[in-house]
Amino acid sequence: MLGSVLPSGVVWHESFGDPPGVRPLPEEESLVARAVPRRRAEFATARWCARQALSSFGYADTPILSGPKREPLWPKGIVGSMTHCEGYRAAAVAADDVVVSIGIDAEPDQPVPDGVLGAVASPEEQMAVGRLLADRPVVAWDRLLFSAKESVYKAWFPITGRWLGFEDAHVTFGDGVFSARILVDSPLPVFEGRWAAEGGLVVTSVVVQA
Helix, strand or coil, X not given: CHHHHCCCCCEXXXXXXXXXXXXXXXXXXXXXXXCCHHHHHHHHHHHHHHHHHHHHHCCCCCCCEECCCCCEECCCCEEEEEEEECCEEEEEEEECCCEEEEEEEEEECCCCCCCHHXXXXXXXXXXXXXXXXXXXXXXXXXXXXXXXXXXXHHHHHHHHCCCCCHHHEEEEECCCEEEEEECCCCCCCEEEEEEEEECCEEEEEEEEEC
């Protein structure tokens, strides 16, 4: 599924469950030492997916630690992103001379809980989501908007090292694509992304080419 929203030059791996025996590497244990079993499984499988993708670059056994803001720390010369939700884990990586930054996100294709849309979307975005839901109710557009903004943030942070709030990006959707206009000072005024919805999931990606 993830491959449908990623360009050539990006290597990815996905899993629709937690493979038996997959555990965090010893170096990663401190990151989930107090986590409940479900969280440990998500963490371990997402990083296992990342290592499957990283094997193309010779990093199949590399631990993926976290930075001060919980961002994943990739091997030198690599950029990447990970995601997980109920029933799905995935990772995407690329060489940093091909891609500057990657953001991916997966979510259940279900409406967001009450109150969430108002917290993540501007009034204009909320109106647009309402129109999309009326025209194409087979997609949970409110959840897709949330996912798109997550992917934008994941692509934004490695470039800027700064927080980007939900209110700081204005997203508009096209057929399988979206555009995020950044409303704060940014080296890129617009981030372009792709989306797909199938099998009860929505996935989004933002890939900033070198």
